[in-house]
Amino acid sequence: DGGITQSPKYLFRKEGQNVTLSCEQNLNHDAMYWYRQDPGQGLRLIYYSQIVNDFQKGDIAEGYSVSREKKESFPLTVTSAQKNPTAFYLCASSSGQGLNTEAFFGQGTRLTVV
């Protein structure tokens, strides 16, 4: 079945440590996105990528980094520079045709800093 897979579902991190969240899609989509969701809040864009080896900062990119070495994969690293990383992280993909098509979401990763 085609879709987006995020792993792990739950992640605990100690303060000061970097952690990488995985996002893989087999939908052959060009565009991929990372969003952060805080309790009772909307989705805020962290980074997005329109094509392999290219990505742009979203509205809250500070303290995060990404790579897009393969079309299928768009991992997100939460660095120690991110002051408040505890949140629900969602990855999405789209065919990227000017976003005339829907975005498909993974099931999310809940990150908790302990």
Next chain:
Amino acid sequence: QQPVQSPQAVILREGEDAVINCSSSKALYSVHWYRQKHGEAPVFLMILLKGGEQKGHEKISASFNEKKQQSSLYLTASQLSYSGTYFCGIEHSGTYKYIFGTGTRLKVLA
């Protein structure tokens, strides 16, 4: 800037109607609507591309006023399954930057 949705929250009885609004400060290319159940991924409802376009999905429909940079989602004869948080997703003209609104929490009571 994140699109602003109103109201922030609404409680309905089964069978009642609701309207959720989404406003942007920038010119819009398209508007998507999604529903998210607690702890789950958002699920796509519909997309609107043209100014003044309206679409329907079961008893849920939407309009898109490109000139006013606004979209509205209409839920008629609400069902218990409509409960969740609704988000508008927008792409600003000429970009691939895709951002979501502030969200509207909707709860339908029996």
